[in-house]
Structure formats: structure tokens, C-alpha cells
Amino acid sequence: xxxxxxxxxxxxxxxxxxxxxxxxxxxxxxxxxxxxxxxxxxxxxxxxxxxxxxxxxxxxxxxxxxxxxxxxxxxxxxxxxxxxxxxxxxxxxxxxxxxxxxxxxxxxxxxxxxxxxxxxxxxxxxxxxxxxxxxxxxxxxxxxxxx
Numbered sequence: 001x002x003x004x005x006x007x008x009x010x011x012x013x014x015x016x017x018x019x020x021x022x023x024x025x026x027x028x029x030x031x032x033x034x035x036x037x038x039x040x041x042x043x044x045x046x047x048x049x050x051x052x053x054x055x056x057x058x059x060x061x062x063x064x065x066x067x068x069x070x071x072x073x074x075x076x077x078x079x080x081x082x083x084x085x086x087x088x089x090x091x092x093x094x095x096x097x098x099x100x101x102x103x104x105x106x107x108x109x110x111x112x113x114x115x116x117x118x119x120x121x122x123x124x125x126x127x128x129x130x131x132x133x134x135x136x137x138x139x140x141x142x143x144x145x146x147x
Contacts, residue, residue, distance in 0.1 A: 031104050038063050038107045041075055049101050054123070055132045062123060065101040068135055071119045072102055073111065076126070082106075084113035 028045050029037065037044040037051055041061040044051050049072070051063035061075040065087060074081040087098035127133070 031101065034063070034105045035107070038073060038105045048097065049105060051105070052135055054126060054135065055130045057130065060123070060126045062135075063105050064135075065098045065105075066095075068120075070098065070116060071123060072098075072105055073107055074119050074122065075107070076122060080107050080111040081114050081119060081122075082111040083116045083119055085116040 028047075031046045031049060034044060034046050034049055034051070038061075041053060041058075042051065043053060049063065049065050051061065054060045054062060059076070062071050063073045064070060065072045070083065070087045072083055074083075082102070087095040089095050
């Protein structure tokens, strides 16, 4: 019985360490640090922005401004794409903070502008192909923070 308890404790500790290390890997950063993370295609969480290697395959990386409704930059098949649309608030005005996010996360000057809808279609197709049901982070609306 003591051996069983010991093995259970070991497994619980290993699980906790795995969870803790994944949390450390995605420590919140300042938005000004995001550009380097994006260039290196590293997972990160900033303020209203985040970047994620979808499925950890190394095949598609996306960084978002506010949420999945606005993928800002996408890396796929060796190319960087940028969302050529503006983030429009519910009142019809262009979100100025989104413009700042785009500048801070810009991975390179060599990006190909495509519409947000086309970018979302590329992401959804990739996710379906690999059985990915959702991105790891939570979408936020302007004025709220990622948790």
C-alpha cells in the first residue's frame, strides 16, 4: 500500500512540474517584447495580444490582436502573412490600439497582405486537418485583459 501511495505522489509531482513548466514557457510579457517572440515563432501572452504555434507542429504560427476574430500575423509554409484589414470596433470606428499591436508584433518587413477572412480560412483549414478544436488562449474584447 505504501508503495502505491509513493508511486501516486511521484506521478502527481511529475504532472505538477509539467504543468508548471508550460506555464513558465508562456509567462506574460510586455507588448514591446512581442516582436522578438513573433520573429522566433514562440508562444507568448501579452496585453490583448498573444502568439501561438498551432498544435505545436511548427507548421503554422499565428499571433492575434484581441482574439481569434483578428489574426494579426500568420506564418505558414515559410511565409509571413499580415492581416490587411482594420480591426473595427462595435461602433464602426477603427481600433487604434490594434494598429499599435500590428506594429509591435511585426515579424519582418517581408509580409504578404491578405484579408482577415482569408487568413481565418487558412487557420481553420489547418486546424481541421490536424484535429485542433481551439486555440489555447482566450479571446478578449477591447478594454479587457487576457487572463
